[in-house]
Amino acid sequence: MQTLVLAGGCFWCLDAVYRVLKGVDSVVSGYTGGADARPTYESVCTGRTGHAEAVAVTFDPEVIPAEVILDVFFTLHDPRQLNRQGADVGTQYRSAMFYTDDAQRELFEAARDRASEVWDGGIVTEISELGEWFEAEPYHQDFFAKNPGQGYCMAVALPKVNKVRKSYAGYILAS
Numbered sequence: 001m002q003t004l005v006l007a008g009g010c011f012w013c014l015d016a017v018y019r020v021l022k023g024v025d026s027v028v029s030g031y032t033g034g035a036d037a038r039p040t041y042e043s044v045c046t047g048r049t050g051h052a053e054a055v056a057v058t059f060d061p062e063v064i065p066a067e068v069i070l071d072v073f074f075t076l077h078d079p080r081q082l083n084r085q086g087a088d089v090g091t092q093y094r095s096a097m098f099y100t101d102d103a104q105r106e107l108f109e110a111a112r113d114r115a116s117e118v119w120d121g122g123i124v125t126e127i128s129e130l131g132e133w134f135e136a137e138p139y140h141q142d143f144f145a146k147n148p149g150q151g152y153c154m155a156v157a158l159p160k161v162n163k164v165r166k167s168y169a170g171y172i173l174a175s
C-alpha cells in the first residue's frame with residue numbers, strides 16, 4: 001500500500017472522488033501544512049492556522065498506479081486557482097501535494113508537469129514536505145456518502161465525482 005496526501009479545495013470533494021476508485025483502501029480527511037498544534041475544522045476555516053484541508057489516500061499501486069491517483073487529483077480541481085476552489089476561498093483550500101520522501105516529491109513534480117500541459121500552464125499547486133498530519137473530526141470522514149442531499153454535496157462534490165467517473169471509468173468501483 002502507498003499513501004499520498006493531497007489538498008485541492010474542500011476535503012469533502014476529494015474524499016468523495018477517491019472513495020469510488022478501485023484499489024483505494026482508505027481516504028482520511030485531515031489538516032496539514034500549518035502551524036497550529038491542535039487544528040480543528042473551526043480554526044482551520046478561519047484561514048489563520050496555515051493548514052490545508054487535505055486527504056490521505058491509501059491505495060494499492062498494483063490496482064491503481066500512483067500516476068492515476070495524481071492525474072485524478074488534477075482532474076477534480078482547478079490547480080490554477082491560488083488559495084481557493086470556486087466559492088471556497090482561503091489558504092485552507094489551496095492546491096497542494098505533501099510528500100514524505102524524494103521519490104514522492106519527484107512523482108508529484110512529474111504529475112504537475114503532466115497537468116500543466118492539460119491546464120495550459122499557470123498551475124499554482126504547492127509541493128511541500130508533509131509536516132504533522134491531523135485527522136479531521138469524525139463527521140468529515142466519508143461526508144458525501146453520509147450527506148448526499150446536502151447542498152454543497154449536490155452542487156460541488158457530485159459534479160466532481162461524475163467528472164471523474166466519466167474520465168476514469170476503468171478505475172471506478174462497481175455500484
